[in-house]
Amino acid sequence: MSEPVKVCVTGAAGQIAYSLLYSIAKGDVFGPNTPITLTLLDILPMEQVLGGVVMELMDCAFPLLKKVIPTCDEKVAFTDIDAAFLVGAMPRREGMERKDLLGANVKIFESQGKALDQYAKKTVKVVVVGNPANTNALICSKYAPSIPKENFSCLTRLDQNRAQAQIASRLGIANSDVSKVIIWGNHSSTQFPDVRHAVALVNGKKVPVPEAVKDDSYLKNEFLKTVQTRGAAVIKARKLSSAMSAAKATADHMRDWWFGTEGDNWVSMGVFSTGAYGVPEGVMYSFPVRIKNKQWTIVEGLEINDFAREKMDLTAKELIEEKTMADEVCKA
Ligand SMILES: NC(=O)C1=CN([C@@H]2O[C@H](COP(=O)(O)OP(=O)(O)OC[C@H]3O[C@@H](n4cnc5c(N)ncnc54)[C@H](O)[C@@H]3O)[C@@H](O)[C@H]2O)C=CC1
Numbered sequence: 019m020s021e022p023v024k025v026c027v028t029g030a031a032g033q034i035a036y037s038l039l040y041s042i043a044k045g046d047v048f049g050p051n052t053p054i055t056l057t058l059l060d061i062l063p064m065e066q067v068l069g070g071v072v073m074e075l076m077d078c079a080f081p082l083l084k085k086v087i088p089t090c091d092e093k094v095a096f097t098d099i100d101a102a103f104l105v106g107a108m109p110r111r112e113g114m115e116r117k118d119l120l121g122a123n124v125k126i127f128e129s130q131g132k133a134l135d136q137y138a139k140k141t142v143k144v145v146v147v148g149n150p151a152n153t154n155a156l157i158c159s160k161y162a163p164s165i166p167k168e169n170f171s172c173l174t175r176l177d178q179n180r181a182q183a184q185i186a187s188r189l190g191i192a193n194s195d196v197s198k199v200i201i202w203g204n205h206s207s208t209q210f211p212d213v214r215h216a217v218a219l220v221n222g223k224k225v226p227v228p229e230a231v232k233d234d235s236y237l238k239n240e241f242l243k244t245v246q247t248r249g250a251a252v253i254k255a256r257k258l259s260s261a262m263s264a265a266k267a268t269a270d271h272m273r274d275w276w277f278g279t280e281g282d283n284w285v286s287m288g289v290f291s292t293g294a295y296g297v298p299e300g301v302m303y304s305f306p307v308r309i310k311n312k313q314w315t316i317v318e319g320l321e322i323n324d325f326a327r328e329k330m331d332l333t334a335k336e337l338i339e340e341k342t343m344a345d346e347v348c349k350a
Pocket residue numbers: 028029030031032033034035059060061064105106107108109110126146147148149150151173174176177205259260261264
């Protein structure tokens with residue numbers, strides 16, 4: 019067996035972590051032969067709950083799990099880690115937009131950015147889940163200048179999975195028979211779920227999704243709205259935000275970053291924009307990426323029509339506004 023991968027999960031006493039820790043410890047993310055040591059960060063009032071999570075992890079008797087360290091200290095949580103799942107943040111409640119969380123959550127990511135900068139390996143891979151995820155990831159990276167910007171990302175895989183599942187259900191095919199769905203932009207209700215380049219396997223044949231669905235109006239309206247507002251719909255129904263699906267998507271995100279994407283397939287990740295597809299530089303924007311040797315590259319050359327351009331610009335505008343607000347919060 020190889021050396022253990024050192025993994026930190028923040029918000030470890032919360033609801034997403036409850037599912038995510040199971041997946042990580044079982045080997046779904048770093049592979050079935052990779053031992054893991056876990057540091058679990060949460061805040062002091064959650065210390066007792068965190069203790070319960072540690073007991074349960076122990077009682078699972080996972081073969082790969084070598085050590086579990088619960089802590090409320092960022093130094094202990096981040097020292098020498100290889101991968102960070104930054105989940106810990108306040109979730110929104112009914113009636114709120116995710117950016118309403120900026121005031122409360124952005125400071126967490128300023129502090130954790132500084133701590134990652136000081137204590138984590140420079141090769142650490144960071145996925146930010148806590149909302150507003152794109153802007154939190156941007157702030158975290160800003161305050162960790164010694165770690166390459168490419169090592170920071172935010173979760174839009176849940177939106178990708180939602181879009182994929184909607185199309186599969188519409189076509190009556192398996193989820194795995196839909197690929198190359200793209201999420202552009204912010205993990206918010208302005209995101210642009212784009213299936214113009216997506217492919218469906220129908221009766222053994224690969225067909226472009228728009229051709230298979232045969233309903234442009236559905237794809238431009240109902241489908242878009244359903245994916246954009248899925249988080250709010252779950253909150254309305256559960257009175258709690260998505261957790262199982264968020265954990266599954268987080269595990270998918272890091273697994274693909276760790277092991278790479280297959281063939282010419284791509285996945286969506288929020289990453290630092292350097293201007294691809296006319297997206298403004300300096301925001302964390304979700305793009306289609308291919309991954310090799312733990313490095314992502316944005317898929318080039320996809321055609322952007324007027325409809326897509328408008329949607330992509332709208333979500334970029336929101337991210338620029340969030341960035342300004344976040345910088346103000348950090349200055350205060
Ligand atoms: N990007 C995405 O696709 C998704 C993002 N989310 C977001 O993930 C975040 C967590 O959601 P849940 O687990 O449902 O919330 P939760 O409230 O169940 O758990 C959050 C945990 O974070 C902890 N926490 C708060 N401040 C912290 C700090 N400074 N350091 C470490 N831990 C801290 C809390 O004590 C709590 O245990 C929320 O912001 C939610 O909106 C949720 C679903 C999907």
